[in-house]
Amino acid sequence: MFKKATRSANHKLLAGLTILFSSNTFAAWNDLNMTEGVTAISKEVFDLHMLIFWICVAIGLVVFGIMFYSMFAFTKKKNPNPATFHENTKVELAWTVVPFLILVFMAIPASNTLTKIYDDTEGDINIQVVGYQWKWQYKYLEDGIDFFSNLTTDWDEIYNKTPKGEFYLEEVDEAVVIPVGKKIRFLITANDVIHSWWMPDFAIKQDAIPGFINTAWTIVDEPGIYRGKCTELCGKNHGFMPVVVKVVTQDEYDAWVQDKKDAAFRMAELTEKDWSTAELTERGEGVYLKNCVACHQVNGQGIAGIFPNLAGSDIVLNNKAKNIEILMEGVQGAAMQSFANQLSEVDMASVITYTRQAWGNAENGDGEIVVPKDIVEYKKPKV
């Protein structure tokens, strides 16, 4: 494997192919083939892949062997008088039947493995995975844990302003945590467009489709951090929504679950607190940079024709109620989704406050702020 230094030095090498061919800069064999993965299924899939590959190589050697032999042995110079045969029923029958038998030989193990993958019985732990533009949400159905997983690679790294780290584009703020040895079932769906949840080490790739729930399961025995990606084109930042799974021992998992529950309790306390404009704006900027910046941009101006401008927008300036409604409900028929389930009351209030304060909006509009209690109020059923 690469060390961090080798990797980051590597792609600075514009200077000629010679450097590419020196042995230590080149990718290891692991980086040229499918991963064997860490589950029984993924190993079976890998074996199947190698079996089919070697059968193809063998067929290729025979066919291309005869072809290249003919190309050298039967040139016009060596064989000025071509043969005249042009059909042979026995030979033609043979090369129809033999490939068919080879296919049957391939289809048997493939069908067996597929049947195993399709075991969709209940898991020990059921996790709902929801794809959003451009992040993943994980909901632990038994423990009520619920969080989003965002890319943490800095945009400065992506735009080549700072060196790229070891896990460039493969790192997130919060990984899915699962214990070893338990059957984990993933219930995969999406909130906006189609995404696809891929974890190569578990040989799981399932499309996340709005309106559908697809299932996949795994049992992992080796603790570790495993990295995958979204594999269905889902818009602008399709390349920037990785999947990271952290597999831990049962004790570590139990402790993590307890931590998450405590954090949810602390968040409830924060909602009750009295917030100042400065506190909200400060927190809101962080929320904005994590959730909004991809479309509305750092300067709030969006992208003409697709993502609306927030700097100087009438709703952001003067219409607090509508402002809250858009974030809570989304905009029908547009890319703007509902953030009601994605952001806590505190984050929701602070990000709205931030947009109403930043980019000169406070000076040009009514400057009203939104506090967490406003959001709690909004969420109460209306009579």
Added chain:
Amino acid sequence: MSAVIESHNHDDHHHGPAKGLTRWLYTTNHKDIGTLYLWFSFAMFLIGGAMAMVIRAELFQPGMQIVEPEFYNQMLTLHGLIMVFGAVMPAFVGLANWLVPMMVGAPDMALPRMNNLSFWILPFAFFVLLSSLFMEGGAPNFGWTFYAPLSTTYAPPSVTFFIFSVHIMGASSIMGSINVIVTIMNMRAPGMTLMKMPLFVWSWLITAYLLIAVMPVLAGAVTMMLMDIHFGTSFFNAAGGGDPVLFQHIFWFFGHPEVYIMILPAFGIASHIIETFSRKQLFGYASMVWAMASIAILSFVVWAHHMFTVGLPLAAELFFMWATMLIAVPTGVKVFNWVTTMFKGSITYETPMLFAIAFVVLFTIGGFSGLMLAITPADFQYHDTYFVVAHFHYVLVPGSIFSIMAAVYYWIPKWTGNMYDERLGKLHFWLSFIGVNVTFFPQHWIGLAGMPRRIPDYALQFADWNMISSVGAFLFGASQILFLFIVVKTVMGGKKATPEVWEGSRGLEWTVESPAPYHTFTTPPKVN
């Protein structure tokens, strides 16, 4: 009656093409229309190729350097659409126009005015599509497969223009196909039974039926999108009770026959060229025809192998896996026939033969990766990675496009009356051959190692081979300028070609002079 027709034909024989621009605008001559299609396709090949260069330049190194992700998605979408609908398909239609009437001994296509129309709406279709680049919100950015709801609810406003453009392309293809079928069915020279037709004609007859079967399906898909976007329906919108997976079923019911539409004529071309330069009759003519027909029929029952990860039930996954694997049988028969044609032949290696041999070898490699992709459990790892990108570029670039180049070198002496420059032709072949393999072979590896397709930036372990792939792409791209130069040079002049052009050539088109007169076979030839 027959005397009248004959004297009319006699008059025609002396009257050549009109002069100036109107010759091309009003022409109903199959040779002129063939030429128009081929030049149009070449222009689209360069535009789509330029977009591929943007893509490979961005992927040269990790990080965003040249374009923004948003524009990158527009490039990959337009690259796919232009290459499929603008470069490969019109090139084959152009070849059909030039060759089908001459090969079956007909004076022209059966429906010459519709022939003119089917060509002349195409430039408008692509003008509309390309103009979306300059619209607010940019060009279509949802991939050439335009999966809903990314292409409906979440699409830029230009999607409406894209839908209009696809409708025009579909109309053009359907008209072209009707013309091919009517010509082949009604205008064959006396004595030319179906099982005596040249294989290129056979391949196009089957292709034309595929086109007529699936282009309306595509039209249906884009019309449903239009309704969802503008008229409040919810065909593909889950929030309104619709079904995003339905879109994929409809798209791939069109899409899978579509990929055979782009390869069957190539099979026909390769058969002619390998036969000619092996100086030996094609092995297994009848099995070639049956193989093509089987592939065409199977192409209607394998579409969901593009959708193994959408959550189909087990029974469907098994059925589509087995059906897809079956395609290897007729495809294998074709490859074995080509190899056996060369066996004990008397082979020379002119440029068309080099392209045809590369076609057989590299298309077969694409076939192998296709077989691997058919294995559903393994496809869970391959799906939507660069392994798939490598697979379909192997069957489309050194597959379809090499066959088109082979066809141009093979028949251009008949079209222009001049031989192309053999040395330059071979140089073009070797540059293209090396370029294509350096570009696409490493993509198998980075795909297996885990690089998804359609991403503008990638993790660092993929850096080395992406750089090499880009170098290969630049080489391949630049080599096509040489191709343009060779073709123009041949049109302008060169060694005069004989009527038969090649020592081993067989078929009616080689019985007329080179260049082929403006009107050929006004009196049908007799075929024994």
